[in-house]
Amino acid sequence: MNTELFSIVDVPIITDDVIQKVKSVNVGAITVFIGTVRELTNGKKTLSLEYQAYESMAVKKLAKIGEEIIEKWPNTKVAITHRVGKLNISDVAVVIAVSSPHREAAYEANAFAIERIKQIVPIWKKEYWEDGTKWIGDQLEKQSFESK
Amino acid sequence: MNTELFSIVDVPIITDDVIQKVKSVNVGAITVFIGTVRELTNGKKTLSLEYQAYESMAVKKLAKIGEEIIEKWPNTKVAITHRVGKLNISDVAVVIAVSSPHREAAYEANAFAIERIKQIVPIWKKEYWEDGTKWIGDQLEKQSFESK
Amino acid sequence: MIKILLFAYLQEEIGKDSLSMETDGCSVQQVKNYIHTHYPTINLDQVMAAVNEEFSFDEDVVKDGDVIAFLPPVSGG
Amino acid sequence: MIKILLFAYLQEEIGKDSLSMETDGCSVQQVKNYIHTHYPTINLDQVMAAVNEEFSFDEDVVKDGDVIAFLPPVSGG
Numbered sequence: 001m002n003t004e005l006f007s008i009v010d011v012p013i014i015t016d017d018v019i020q021k022v023k024s025v026n027v028g029a030i031t032v033f034i035g036t037v038r039e040l041t042n043g044k045k046t047l048s049l050e051y052q053a054y055e056s057m058a059v060k061k062l063a064k065i066g067e068e069i070i071e072k073w074p075n076t077k078v079a080i081t082h083r084v085g086k087l088n089i090s091d092v093a094v095v096i097a098v099s100s101p102h103r104e105a106a107y108e109a110n111a112f113a114i115e116r117i118k119q120i121v122p123i124w125k126k127e128y129w130e131d132g133t134k135w136i137g138d139q140l141e142k143q144s145f146e147s148k
Numbered sequence: 149m150n151t152e153l154f155s156i157v158d159v160p161i162i163t164d165d166v167i168q169k170v171k172s173v174n175v176g177a178i179t180v181f182i183g184t185v186r187e188l189t190n191g192k193k194t195l196s197l198e199y200q201a202y203e204s205m206a207v208k209k210l211a212k213i214g215e216e217i218i219e220k221w222p223n224t225k226v227a228i229t230h231r232v233g234k235l236n237i238s239d240v241a242v243v244i245a246v247s248s249p250h251r252e253a254a255y256e257a258n259a260f261a262i263e264r265i266k267q268i269v270p271i272w273k274k275e276y277w278e279d280g281t282k283w284i285g286d287q288l289e290k291q292s293f294e295s296k
Numbered sequence: 297m298i299k300i301l302l303f304a305y306l307q308e309e310i311g312k313d314s315l316s317m318e319t320d321g322c323s324v325q326q327v328k329n330y331i332h333t334h335y336p337t338i339n340l341d342q343v344m345a346a347v348n349e350e351f352s353f354d355e356d357v358v359k360d361g362d363v364i365a366f367l368p369p370v371s372g373g
Numbered sequence: 374m375i376k377i378l379l380f381a382y383l384q385e386e387i388g389k390d391s392l393s394m395e396t397d398g399c400s401v402q403q404v405k406n407y408i409h410t411h412y413p414t415i416n417l418d419q420v421m422a423a424v425n426e427e428f429s430f431d432e433d434v435v436k437d438g439d440v441i442a443f444l445p446p447v448s449g450g
Contacts, residue, residue, distance in 0.1 A: 016164055027186060036176060054423070090175070106181075124448055137447075202303055202349075270303065270372075271370055271371070273372065
């Protein structure tokens, strides 16, 4: 098992491996976000997806999100694994696990993590439909990159 | 594997089994809450915990929480498993999995579920410390039962 | 007859997880009084009751064959 | 010389995942212009750049040995 807290992988993600990374005796709550490939988006049927990453930078930016979280919610621990390559419907694209002594911080930090991933982590998604393909950009519907 | 969406068990909970219950092709986001036994509470060291449930009523109330969630967040699916009996530090006491086409509903519905469990589900926790034991009541610090 | 279920500290203090009470029908409050009479250290005034697995009020009626449970403040999760 | 990395649709449209540019030092904007000159259909005006894996502005300087990446709006998660 990969023991890095922040990683990009090209094989199926084992959710429980990510969860194990944030466990400890002073954890009372663990929140997990699992992003999966959905069949329908705005009524259009997705056949499969392809994720591409600027891997070295993506790992750095995931770690940066981890630092931001520790600063905002002390005593939490974060692990994030994002998959790249071809994914089918229901496959897991990303798993975020956050542990904390108390549940409020675990929920808030987890929701923060997925928002930040969509802002600053260089990973792109290409949708494959029956009638074509498209690289999806800017799911937040604004210019999402910010400067360092 | 137990296929009931809402259940009380007296054996270790396998988190992934609970997650599998809420998967489907139109799921884009799954949130999971894992409540674990923490060693320190207000500086006091817990050795172990014992959970007791009014099992038949607890299952009904978990299902009621599921109904409340579907009403508030349509298109979500919820599964909850709570463990009873003796638990040690780091053992999993409860797992809540919520799936949804989109992530916002999955986070909100999950946080709602744990709050409601602490209000209406007849499950009690006894703490074992080095110097004694105590049935813990009313973690919400108000009279938590409400009438039907 | 009605069946009375006890949980958590109530179960430990009374030393049983259930009791029976002979009655054709009475209020939840009367069941509380019955227990207090037999176990004077137990005061159920602030304890919630459930009749047949639904939360109930003190004035609700318990009939022959019903199951009434006394539920200390819950602490699951 | 600087190395230029391309991702997502930029990689597909240019047909390569990296390019080289001979320079001792220039601005990010000049790299964008260089690409537009060689691949006129590609317009990088609204595309973010990262120099050595940090987000950069158009006026930032790229030096010999640096790696500059052009990053379409991200869509991970």
